[in-house]
Amino acid sequence: MSIKRVLAIAAVICLCAAVLASVTVMAAEPCAFSYSLDPADPVAGGQVTLTISLDNFDTIGNQIRGLQVDVSGIDLGELEIVSRDSLMPAPDPIPPGVSINTTSFASGRIRLTYIGIPTGPVTDVLQITFNILGTEAGSIELPVSYLVQTDAGQETYNDTITIDFDAAPTEIYDVDVTWGSMEFVYEDIWNPDTHDYDGIGWSCAADANKILVTSRSNVPVAVTFGYAAAGGYSAISGSFEDSGAVSINTPVVLAEGDDTPVSTAAYLKLTSAKPASAISSGTVIGTVTVTIGVPS
Amino acid sequence: MKHAMDKKFNLRKFLIILLVVITVGAVATTLFVLLKNSDDPDAIPEFAPQDTDNNAEAIEDDDDEEKLEASEGGGAVSMSYSKEVSISLSEKKASIIFWNPKRSTMDAVLQLIVISGEQEAVIAQSQLLPAGYKLEKMDLLDTAKLSAGKYSGKFNILYYNPETGERAVVNTNIPVDIQVKE
Numbered sequence: 308m309s310i311k312r313v314l315a316i317a318a319v320i321c322l323c324a325a326v327l328a329s330v331t332v333m334a335a336e337p338c339a340f341s342y343s344l345d346p347a348d349p350v351a352g353g354q355v356t357l358t359i360s361l362d363n364f365d366t367i368g369n370q371i372r373g374l375q376v377d378v379s380g381i382d383l384g385e386l387e388i389v390s391r392d393s394l395m396p397a398p399d400p401i402p403p404g405v406s407i408n409t410t411s412f413a414s415g416r417i418r419l420t421y422i423g424i425p426t427g428p429v430t431d432v433l434q435i436t437f438n439i440l441g442t443e444a445g446s447i448e449l450p451v452s453y454l455v456q457t458d459a460g461q462e463t464y465n466d467t468i469t470i471d472f473d474a475a476p477t478e479i480y481d482v483d484v485t486w487g488s489m490e491f492v493y494e495d496i497w498n499p500d501t502h503d504y505d506g507i508g509w510s511c512a513a514d515a516n517k518i519l520v521t522s523r524s525n526v527p528v529a530v531t532f533g534y535a536a537a538g539g540y541s542a543i544s545g546s547f548e549d550s551g552a553v554s555i556n557t558p559v560v561l562a563e564g565d566d567t568p569v570s571t572a573a574y575l576k577l578t579s580a581k582p583a584s585a586i587s588s589g590t591v592i593g594t595v596t597v598t599i600g601v602p603s
Numbered sequence: 604m605k606h607a608m609d610k611k612f613n614l615r616k617f618l619i620i621l622l623v624v625i626t627v628g629a630v631a632t633t634l635f636v637l638l639k640n641s642d643d644p645d646a647i648p649e650f651a652p653q654d655t656d657n658n659a660e661a662i663e664d665d666d667d668e669e670k671l672e673a674s675e676g677g678g679a680v681s682m683s684y685s686k687e688v689s690i691s692l693s694e695k696k697a698s699i700i701f702w703n704p705k706r707s708t709m710d711a712v713l714q715l716i717v718i719s720g721e722q723e724a725v726i727a728q729s730q731l732l733p734a735g736y737k738l739e740k741m742d743l744l745d746t747a748k749l750s751a752g753k754y755s756g757k758f759n760i761l762y763y764n765p766e767t768g769e770r771a772v773v774n775t776n777i778p779v780d781i782q783v784k785e
Contacts, residue, residue: 477685477687477700478685478686478687479683479684479685479700480682480683480684480685480686480777481681481682481683482681482682482683483671483679483680483681483682484679484680484682484773484775485671485672485673485674485677485678485679485680486673486677486678486679486771486773487674487676487677488674488675488676488677489676489677489772489773490676514674515674515676515677518773591772593772594772594773594774595772595773595774596773596774596775596776597773597774597775597776598775598776598777598778599775599776599777600777600778601686601778
């Protein structure tokens with residue numbers, strides 16, 4: 308066999324090897340992406356965090372030269388974007404010295420743009436936190452596309468992210484209200500020593516006029532105290548004071564009490580001139596209304 | 604003489620007729636007032652209703668034997684509730700969550716009131732809700748006039764001494780959000 312023939316055969320073998328090598332590269336294991344939701348069972352009115360992951364970086368990660376992940380179909384009337392973060396490691400630049408690692412949002416699409424060589428392992432690539440708007444249960448589908456640039460070429464994958472969520476949980480309030488006997492006496496006692504009246508006005512036994520509101524709710528509540536005179540006793544007015552005799556004129560806000568119950572106490576104070584005629588014991592001269600609302 | 608007697612007789616007849624008219628008028632007025640009050644959805648019962656509400660259910664796992672502390676002559680109530688109310692016009696029912704646990708010392712009556720500007724209207728009123736019972740459905744009153752949509756409203760909770768039936772001088776208001784559906 309002549310040298311020329313040997314060289315020709317060697318060249319063919321090398322060429323075949325090169326082709327085989329490139330085919331091998333091009334036929335390398337495709338990128339495998341997945342996503343997860345936290346919590347796995349989100350609810351309307353709550354938050355959900357979407358994490359997109361690359362499952363086989365060990366085999367193909369070192370070939371990545373660019374990555375673009377598009378999560379589309381984001382309706383801002385359904386989902387409020389709280390945060391969007393690339394979880395890719397800082398890239399080493401590729402010629403001519405380009406390295407990019409950012410996220411952007413436009414026209415209902417969040418895009419992760421990554422250009423460069425990953426400097427570390429890649430598992431999670433993109434994380435987005437949403438507020439799920441509304442209160443009804445539902446399902447939202449978001450098309451997602453992955454564009455991966457490697458030495459061998461470009462690969463594109465499409466998928467759909469489904470976010471199923473339950474209806475917003477009903478807030479349950481847990482409140483105790485206790486009250487004293489609300490029995491008052493109008494005292495008008497003549498003191499012969501001072502030639503004056505002692506104890507003019509309405510009085511009651513200790514804590515007979517006390518109203519205590521205790522909340523064990525997991526949300527704040529606002530407590531308002533009101534007094535309404537009964538028919539025929541409109542001349543007798545009622546107001547409320549705290550334990551320090553300071554008037555209560557605005558709602559009292561109680562913080563969340565599910566760990567430690569929180570309380571507020573109010574004391575009813577009656578004011579009037581001396582009633583024109585005696586009022587029989589046990590006569591209802593007014594009512595107290597405790598309003599338990601939501602802080603504004 | 605005869606003329607005088609006739610005159611006396613006519614006077615007597617007139618007085619009898621007058622008394623009968625007054626009596627009939629008084630009875631009619633009394634009946635009218637009584638019937639009006641019994642139909643008046645806004646009337647607050649001064650004494651506890653005789654019957655427990657048909658929709659009342661015993662609270663499961665409410666084994667709390669210890670009552671809240673209440674001073675003599677006073678009262679103590681514990682309540683768990685949601686401020687979301689859903690009404691079905693086709694079923695004529697309101698879906699609510701309101702619990703009066705065993706530790707309460709008072710029985711309760713619940714009014715569901717719709718508020719529109721300065722106007723308030725009672726659209727549902729329960730019978731007695733004893734301590735240890737919950738209410739998750741209320742029957743709408745026939746007088747309730749609503750259409751589909753969202754409304755502001757409130758619970759007005761009245762308390763009654765379980766022994767004497769007397770209404771307490773303290774009551775509770777809870778603002779609620781009402782969603783009305785066909």
